[in-house]
Every structure is written in C-alpha cells, then in structure tokens.
Amino acid sequence: MEDTAAGPGSGGRTAVPLADLLRERPPMARELPSFDTGQVPAEPGPLFVEWLLGAVRAGVPDAQVVTLSTVDADGRPDARVLVLRDVDVERGAWWFAADADSPKGRQLAATPWAALTVYWPPLGRQVRLRGQVRTADAGRAAADFRLRSPGARTGVLVGRQSERLGGSEELAEAWREAAEVLERDPLTVAAGHTLYAVLADEVEFWQGARDGRHIRLAYTRNPDTSWRRGLLWP
Numbered sequence: 001m002e003d004t005a006a007g008p009g010s011g012g013r014t015a016v017p018l019a020d021l022l023r024e025r026p027p028m029a030r031e032l033p034s035f036d037t038g039q040v041p042a043e044p045g046p047l048f049v050e051w052l053l054g055a056v057r058a059g060v061p062d063a064q065v066v067t068l069s070t071v072d073a074d075g076r077p078d079a080r081v082l083v084l085r086d087v088d089v090e091r092g093a094w095w096f097a098a099d100a101d102s103p104k105g106r107q108l109a110a111t112p113w114a115a116l117t118v119y120w121p122p123l124g125r126q127v128r129l130r131g132q133v134r135t136a137d138a139g140r141a142a143a144d145f146r147l148r149s150p151g152a153r154t155g156v157l158v159g160r161q162s163e164r165l166g167g168s169e170e171l172a173e174a175w176r177e178a179a180e181v182l183e184r185d186p187l188t189v190a191a192g193h194t195l196y197a198v199l200a201d202e203v204e205f206w207q208g209a210r211d212g213r214h215i216r217l218a219y220t221r222n223p224d225t226s227w228r229r230g231l232l233w234p
C-alpha cells in the first residue's frame with residue numbers, strides 16, 4: 001500500500017530537513033571487525049556467545065538487551081526489547097523472562113513462536129534468530145524470580161503490565177502493597193513470572209562492512225537437530 005501523504009523530504013520541522021539529516025548519518029561509518037566464516041563452530045550457540053562477549057568487551061551498553069518479536073491473535077507483529085537471561089548452547093535455546101499475563105505472554109500462549117534480534121552498533125553486528133517458544137517449569141521460574149533485585153520483584157508482583165494506568169497514585173499504592181507482601185514473605189513468587197526459551201531453528205550472523213559487502217552467515221536446524229550453515233547475499 002502506497003502512502004501518498006508523506007515521504008522522504010516532506011517531514012521534519014527542523015532547520016535542516018529530517019530526511020537530509022538522516023541521509024548524512026550513514027550507519028556503520030567506522031572501522032568494523034572482520035568475520036572469518038571459514039572458522040565458525042558447527043552450531044550457532046557458541047558463536048552467539050562469542051559475539052555477545054565481544055560486544056561486552058567492546059563496551060556496548062546493555063549488550064544483553066534484545067528485541068523480542070511476537071504476533072498477536074490477528075497475526076499482527078509486535079515487538080519490544082527485553083533482557084536475555086541465558087543461552088543454552090547445546091540445545092540452541094535463548095532464554096528470557098516475562099510475565100505470562102502481559103501482552104507478549106498472551107501472544108506467546110496463543111502463538112508460541114518468536115524472533116529475537118540484537119544489534120551491537122560499535123561492531124556493526126546483528127544477530128537474528130527465530131523458532132518455537134517453550135516455557136521452563138514453575139520451579140525454575142521461581143528460582144529465577146528469587147534471584148532478582150527487590151525492585152524488580154516488586155515490579156513483577158505489581159503486575160498488570162501494559163494495562164492503562166489511571167495515575168501515579170494508583171501505581172504508588174499497588175507498589176506499596178506488593179513491597180509489603182515481599183517484606184512479609186521474601187519467598188513470594190509472582191504467579192505470572194515465566195521463563196521462556198526460543199528454540200531457534202534459524203540463526204543469522206550479520207557482519208556489516210563499510211563498503212556494503214556485508215557478511216551474512218545463516219544456520220538452519222536439520223530435522224535431526226544438527227545444523228547446516230551457509231552464506232547469504234548481502
């Protein structure tokens with residue numbers, strides 16, 4: 001569908017038109033690492049961990065924050081960032097925690113498929129993966145919850161994530177109540193706190209290059225759970 005109401009050059013009420021400003025800021029205009037696709041592991045998990053640790057070493061803030069994409073009941077995509085909790089390199093499982101009683105939790109209950117995407121700007125590296133989503137058992141979710149900071153636990157216990165909030169006083173009251181519950185019983189676990197794993201069946205490693213010849217390596221899971229890999233056109 002064509003949008004005739006606006007287009008590059010028509011927006012931006014800045015002194016310099018926004019489209020010009022954006023054009024003058026090409027991404028990845030810096031020295032970027034190389035990516036030797038001949039020296040990669042047979043499975044994507046260890047390579048992901050290597051790239052993640054490389055991003056941490058390169059000082060990428062919040063390098064463990066990834067975008068989770070899901071679809072709603074009407075098949076419309078939805079996305080938000082969240083913290084990656086762990087990677088099970090053997091199973092090819094990427095773990096995150098969320099409230100089952102949140103929009104994303106309900107979307108995953110109805111359609112247990114998701115994509116995770118991460119971009120580490122100083123390195124010009126992107127990883128995208130997708131697959132089926134599974135949940136951990138309640139015991140593991142409870143253990144994860146109890147390891148969280150008091151503030152994080154209170155927030156999850158408050159719940160109602162993404163519902164309309166009437167005002168800050170309403171939130172302050174709910175926060176007080178949840179904090180009291182945790183104070184009375186520090187072992188309390190929020191009912192909806194859930195550990196999810198994306199069991200990736202496709203993982204792509206994307207290394208940007210200043211000259212545009214980006215290097216892309218895709219892993220695809222075979223039916224026997226081994227992986228095959230190959231390069232993609234940039």
Ligand SMILES: Cc1cc2nc3c(=O)[nH]c(=O)nc-3n(C[C@H](O)[C@H](O)[C@H](O)COP(=O)(O)O)c2cc1C
Nearest residue numbers: 065080081082083097098099102103104105161162
């Ligand atoms: C840096 C950062 C980290 C976040 N980490 C999480 C997280 O680990 N789990 C989570 O449920 N939401 C996390 N969020 C909040 C989500 O982006 C989102 O606002 C919230 O989960 C509601 O999403 P939903 O309405 O799609 O369910 C984080 C947000 C930011 C900016």
